Amino acid sequence: MTMPAQTVDTGTDQLLCEIADRVATITLNRPDARNALSDDLTPALRRMIKECGSSDDVGALLITGTGTAFCAGGDVKGMGGRSSKPEMTQDEKVNQLKVRQRTLTGALKAVRKPTIAALPGPAAGAGLSIALACDIRFASQSAFISTGYARVGLSGDYGIAWLLTQVVGTAKARELLFSAAKVGSEECLRLGLVNQLFPDDILMSESRAFCKSLANGPAITLQNMKDNLDDALDLDFLTCLDSEAERLVKTAQTEDHKEAVRAFIEKRTPNFKGR
Template sequence: MEIDTGTTELLCSVRDGVALITLNRPEARNAMSPDLTEALRNQIKARGDDDAVGALLITGAGTAFCSGGDVKGMGGRGPRGQMSYEERLADLRWRQTHLTGALVAVRKPTIAALPGAAAGAGLAIALACDIRIAAKSAFCTTGYAKIGLSGDYGISWLLTRTIGPMRARELMFTSEKVGAERCEQIGLVNRVVDDAKLQEEAFAFAKSLAEGPRVALRHMKDNLDEALHIDYSLAHHREAERLVQSSRTEDHKEAVASFVEKRKPVFKGR
């Protein structure tokens, strides 16, 4: 099913429980434009709330994932250059909250498929997803130091929690281009696949998650998110609550029955 996103700069379809969201400005390496980012914000929220969707897969058209902000509109050249400091601050905070903030808040598995560059805010979008799958020719770079900026869209927080403070500082300070294989070595992406197989393998992976026990997966995300900032004792209590809740679902009963009957489970998401 094709979804009308309101712009050709963002494509969205829902198939086999997967919402495939494609940044579609290949001529600009999928740089973030006002139309693209507005549509992306809307689709993250809508597909995150859509009961027909079990997983979100975000990718880019052409040979890039997302090259970040449009540099040509920076340096006071764009419309935001006319804003006061307070206006610009409020505007950026709102845009961050409703893009990467909303993506982190989605209680379904989220996957980023990187056919090429993920740079700056584009890297932040990829980092806001649960899983990252990269083509062999892809690379990641923070990019901010090269344009005299300090970072936005939560990249410092996301990067630190993904690869640790030492690596995060190195990549932020240097804007180094990190190839796909090294990205996998340092934990920036989960796996690397052949360029020609990226979309196929990423969709198959997303589909496998969409077919999973959705209540249990939602509880897993809650447990894993909380593990970053609560103590072990509280984590025990929260895990126990969510496991008991999961045990009362139809999906759990189906999983047990399928195990006994030696067949693949068919989960209903309830």
């Protein structure tokens, strides 16, 4: 049964959020600026990632952008301009950025629920980092990506080097960062930068349907799967084997596992409760 959508107050019209069928759809809403990050949008995005990531009413997060872009990254027009705020020291700037990174892509990567990015168009710079910090990426046929940083004389932030390297390997990550080349949707699919491509007009319906299926799945199992997958990035095989054993035994004790077994025997769809 489809439940009516719940609109969440993000504190700004530059970011929209609604929850329906246990899916939190978070939409960057600056279409005139290709959904570039801003002093209003970015703090709101941080809050929504934190709130939706910890809410019992949310089983999966879907992040997308209004119009024909996902996120152009930082607002280049605002870079290098004069600010009325007191000038910070170098250390203060570094510490500020560290906090901002950890509470955005760092927090998104740490969410123990499925996270999906739906790219209706370009994802560039920090926008690409946000997409890569999600578990899965779907894209429209007209979407493309670009690291973008080299074009504006910046080295990269929000985890772009680590995230890219994990997805495409070190050689390709270096090429994409150094060149800031535009990579079309078909090439993104070939490289594994996106998981699936859809015609522009059905991207969101397909993305929402996929998110709904995950959001109503066995939450504890999915959380432990994410832990296993994260371990696989950093730990040796035998350590991962041991951790998998611990987590499988733990998930075998859940009500969702018992429900899944009953549903299999009774040839019906399981009704998971997240416990």
